Amino acid sequence: MSSQDTRSLWADAFSRLVKDRWALISLLVVVTYALVALMATLGIGMPDWRSSLGIEYLAPSGEFWFGTDLFGRDVFAKVIHGTKIAMSVGLITSLIAIPIGVVIGALAGYFGGWVDDIISWFITTFSSIPNIMLLISITLIMGKGLLSVYLALGMTGWVGLARLIRGEVMKHKEREYVQAASALGGGHYRKLFVHILPNVTHLVIINTSLQFQTAIKSEVILSYLGLGVQGEPSWGTMIDDARMELARGVWWQLAGATLAMFIIVLAFNILGDALRDALDPKLKGK
Amino acid sequence: MLKRLTIILSLLLVVLGCTREQNYNEKVLNLISPQKIKGFDPIYAADMYASNEIGKVYEGLLEFHYLKRPYVLTPNLAESMPEVSKDGLTYTFKIKKGVVFQDSKVFPNGKGRELKASDFVYSIQRMADPKLQSTGWWLLDGKIAGLNEWRDKYASAEKVNYDEEISGLKALDTHTLQFKLVKPVPQFLYALAMTFTSAVAREVVEGYGQEFQNYPVGTGPFKLGYFDNSNRIVYEKNPTFRDKFYPTEGAPGDEERGFLADAGKKLPLVDKVIVNIIVESQPQWLNFQKGSADILGVPKDNFDQTVVNGKDLHPSMASKGIKLEMVNSLDTTYIAFNHEDPLFKNNIKLRQAMSLAYDRDEANKLFYNNTAKTAHSIIPPGISGHKADYKNPYVAFNVEQAKKVLAEAGYPDGKGLPELSYETVGSTVARQMGEFFVKKMADIGVKVKISTNTWPELVKKTNTKAAQLFGMAWGADYPDAENFFGLLYGPNEAPGSNSSNYKNAEMDKLFKQSTIMQDSPERTALYEQMYVMAADQVPWIYGMHRTAVTVLHGWLKNYKYIEFTQTQIQYLNVDLESKKVLVNKL
Numbered sequence: 003m004s005s006q007d008t009r010s011l012w013a014d015a016f017s018r019l020v021k022d023r024w025a026l027i028s029l030l031v032v033v034t035y036a037l038v039a040l041m042a043t044l045g046i047g048m049p050d051w052r053s054s055l056g057i058e059y060l061a062p063s064g065e066f067w068f069g070t071d072l073f074g075r076d077v078f079a080k081v082i083h084g085t086k087i088a089m090s091v092g093l094i095t096s097l098i099a100i101p102i103g104v105v106i107g108a109l110a111g112y113f114g115g116w117v118d119d120i121i122s123w124f125i126t127t128f129s130s131i132p133n134i135m136l137l138i139s140i141t142l143i144m145g146k147g148l149l150s151v152y153l154a155l156g157m158t159g160w161v162g163l164a165r166l167i168r169g170e171v172m173k174h175k176e177r178e179y180v181q182a183a184s185a186l187g188g189g190h191y192r193k194l195f196v197h198i199l200p201n202v203t204h205l206v207i208i209n210t211s212l213q214f215q216t217a218i219k220s221e222v223i224l225s226y227l228g229l230g231v232q233g234e235p236s237w238g239t240m241i242d243d244a245r246m247e248l249a250r251g252v253w254w255q256l257a258g259a260t261l262a263m264f265i266i267v268l269a270f271n272i273l274g275d276a277l278r279d280a281l282d283p284k285l286k287g288k
Numbered sequence: 289m290l291k292r293l294t295i296i297l298s299l300l301l302v303v304l305g306c307t308r309e310q311n312y313n314e315k316v317l318n319l320i321s322p323q324k325i326k327g328f329d330p331i332y333a334a335d336m337y338a339s340n341e342i343g344k345v346y347e348g349l350l351e352f353h354y355l356k357r358p359y360v361l362t363p364n365l366a367e368s369m370p371e372v373s374k375d376g377l378t379y380t381f382k383i384k385k386g387v388v389f390q391d392s393k394v395f396p397n398g399k400g401r402e403l404k405a406s407d408f409v410y411s412i413q414r415m416a417d418p419k420l421q422s423t424g425w426w427l428l429d430g431k432i433a434g435l436n437e438w439r440d441k442y443a444s445a446e447k448v449n450y451d452e453e454i455s456g457l458k459a460l461d462t463h464t465l466q467f468k469l470v471k472p473v474p475q476f477l478y479a480l481a482m483t484f485t486s487a488v489a490r491e492v493v494e495g496y497g498q499e500f501q502n503y504p505v506g507t508g509p510f511k512l513g514y515f516d517n518s519n520r521i522v523y524e525k526n527p528t529f530r531d532k533f534y535p536t537e538g539a540p541g542d543e544e545r546g547f548l549a550d551a552g553k554k555l556p557l558v559d560k561v562i563v564n565i566i567v568e569s570q571p572q573w574l575n576f577q578k579g580s581a582d583i584l585g586v587p588k589d590n591f592d593q594t595v596v597n598g599k600d601l602h603p604s605m606a607s608k609g610i611k612l613e614m615v616n617s618l619d620t621t622y623i624a625f626n627h628e629d630p631l632f633k634n635n636i637k638l639r640q641a642m643s644l645a646y647d648r649d650e651a652n653k654l655f656y657n658n659t660a661k662t663a664h665s666i667i668p669p670g671i672s673g674h675k676a677d678y679k680n681p682y683v684a685f686n687v688e689q690a691k692k693v694l695a696e697a698g699y700p701d702g703k704g705l706p707e708l709s710y711e712t713v714g715s716t717v718a719r720q721m722g723e724f725f726v727k728k729m730a731d732i733g734v735k736v737k738i739s740t741n742t743w744p745e746l747v748k749k750t751n752t753k754a755a756q757l758f759g760m761a762w763g764a765d766y767p768d769a770e771n772f773f774g775l776l777y778g779p780n781e782a783p784g785s786n787s788s789n790y791k792n793a794e795m796d797k798l799f800k801q802s803t804i805m806q807d808s809p810e811r812t813a814l815y816e817q818m819y820v821m822a823a824d825q826v827p828w829i830y831g832m833h834r835t836a837v838t839v840l841h842g843w844l845k846n847y848k849y850i851e852f853t854q855t856q857i858q859y860l861n862v863d864l865e866s867k868k869v870l871v872n873k874l
Contacts (some may be wrong), residue, residue, distance in 0.1 A: 059655070243716065245570050247589060249570065249573065
């Protein structure tokens with residue numbers, strides 16, 4: 003008997019993930035961004051975006067990789083600060099959206115009937131409102147700022163996941179292992195949270211990776227529109243600055259912010275894809 | 289299927305092609321306004337953006353002569369300049385005959401009726417109406433006999449009685465209007481050239497009710513065609529506009545500059561005015577570049593493409609027939625403290641420290657391409673009362689000194705001071721100015737957060753005293769220092785012009801004393817004394833006196849810089865022949 007057969011789904015998935023070169027690179031990128039964000043949050047070893055170098059609009063050079071902005075601040079330092087903002091938005095909104103999505107979806111899928119009707123109605127209504135409009139109205143009600151961005155994105159990001167979990171739970175609750183649990187006298191709580199949920203966790207993981215990059219993109223859009231982060235750099239406000247600076251031939255702020263965003267969004271997408279393949283039980287052992 | 293698709297596509301191209309084609313049959317003026325406005329009610333025309341729009345439809349008794357400099361008042365709806373009694377208290381106006389309001393459904397048969405003296409009585413009563421809270425009341429407060437009493441009488445009443453006679457504001461007959469003042473007020477006539485005192489018809493105000501501000505019906509050169517307060521406003525020539533003519537004389541040099549080419553022609557000179565509301569400077573610039581705007585204030589980031597040697601137009605633009613105007617504006621920019629806030633009210637040291645930490649030279653370079661002058665106090669150069677040799681010690685940029693003063697204020701390194709809120713509007717440049725301020729304050733340990741608003745939101749916050757710190761500029765309403773000192777006069781507090789709610793008994797006393805003095809060396813001396821006091825007390829963080837840097841296309845005629853822009857548009861002309869040629873060069 004080969005050792006493969008004794009490996010758990012997770013170990014198997016991991017071994018498949020590391021075999022995919024692009025996935026591995028993407029994972030490294032995500033880890034690097036996370037580390038940079040963490041260090042910037044703790045204030046370790048990262049340049050200070052506030053300090054002015056005195057000379058505005060310096061082109062990129064060996065000293066300033068991404069040049070300087072209109073106040074003579076290092077654009078690279080602003081990109082780093084933007085990374086911190088973006089990663090924190092991704093993390094916190096995922097932390098808000100995922101529990102909501104999982105719980106609501108699981109309840110609807112498991113209980114069915116009128117519970118499902120109400121929740122499905124709510125999900126459908128919620129998702130029929132254009133996302134960006136909803137984000138704008140939430141930030142307008144709660145006032146502008148990072149906290150509003152977290153909440154706005156968190157409160158709107160759970161819809162897709164809830165739908166997915168609902169369908170999956172519906173599928174699982176008819177399965178033999180759940181029936182077995184019933185036969186052994188397992189209650190609703192036990193069946194749902196101990197038996198079914200662990201079997202849909204892989205969806206949550208895949209979704210988190212996609213949720214993360216959606217949140218980052220939304221934060222950039224909100225900040226670009228002036229509704230997001232206030233008074234500190236974010237990739238969105240940097241792109242907003244750049245719109246006018248392009249007339250002066252100052253392209254580095256746009257390039258820095260766009261590049262930083264492009265890399266992380268791409269990495270999350272590749273990683274999401276790879277995770278889906280790796281965690282697909284049908285592909286297990288292949 | 290593919291064939292059908294191509295037909296649709298080609299149809300689309302034809303339609304697009306048509307809209308791109310310029311219409312050379314009518315004279316259209318294309319303008320850009322950088323802020324949206326709330327509506328067209330003259331009594332709320334407190335900001336320049338609103339005043340410019342309202343001034344196209346409504347008119348007052350007087351206006352500033354379009355060409356003559358220094359600025360002089362000239363009759364607009366008045367037949368002539370008023371008769372003033374010997375004691376300087378009674379002003380009697382004859383009103384032009386045959387002036388009619390624009391046609392509107394509120395009038396019998398939809399035909400606009402003739403303007404009467406009583407319309408002015410009504411319009412000025414509206415400014416004083418305690419229920420309406422006009423943002424222009426400060427202009428007349430305590431000046432017209434009986435008007436304050438009328439205002440106070442109805443302050444807590446259910447309904448305001450407009451039919452009650454006011455002793456100082458009377459229509460003697462249908463075309464004679466008389467003002468009686470309680471004291472001599474040298475600036476009184478200036479108030480009658482401002483948009484606030486424009487003539488509105490009572491039927492219109494009552495007929496439209498709440499919707500009045502969206503349906504302006506004035507006597508002015510243009511009537512409103514289309515109004516979408518966040519995108520565009522379209523005006524059409526008013527077909528029933530009276531015979532008003534382009535001036536036949538101007539200032540020296542006007543003839544040579546072509547400003548008298550249209551002398552004696554009936555106004556307005558264009559058929560249509562389109563005002564596009566574009567908040568961001570980049571699309572403003574692109575619209576000007578492709579000829580969709582006839583005139584534009586140059587955005588800071590496009591300055592280097594426009595101006596060479598600090599004063600000349602860039603050759604690449606000159607070759608397209610574009611012209612450049614650089615004129616010192618009569619204005620002062622500032623960051624206002626809300627003096628209702630106990631933090632600032634009793635703590636002059638805090639205000640001084642923040643003023644010392646603000647780097648004006650840097651701001652001038654970043655935001656005004658070094659074309660502005662540092663403001664040492666409230667009065668801009670060009671208005672008597674400005675002391676050119678005076679240097680305000682708190683305007684000099686000095687971080688060390690600022691830190692020291694901040695410690696004396698009770699907040700060493702900003703400790704103990706709560707985070708302050710700076711209110712501004714949501715454009716990129718405004719945000720950058722805000723960031724600059726935040727950064728400079730952070731250098732001495734004062735924490736500030738930026739709060740962005742639309743322009744009407746910001747105006748509302750200042751009118752209700754809800755803004756803590758806010759960036760503003762005040763442009764002269766008329767060429768008299770009184771207009772600026774009024775910004776620091778206690779009784780003018782919000783919603784009046786003193787939006788920072790500054791109160792200082794000594795300042796108020798001097799102000800009151802100065803307002804009844806005629807222009808004289810004594811008054812100038814008093815103004816200078818107030819100028820120094822306004823500097824010492826640091827009621828605001830003074831910014832700049834700006835230079836207006838404007839570009840205009842060659843086809844736009846008669847554009848002469850005027851500080852008081854509300855009636856300017858009717859004098860502008862478009863040369864369609866030269867537009868046909870120049871558009872192809874863009």
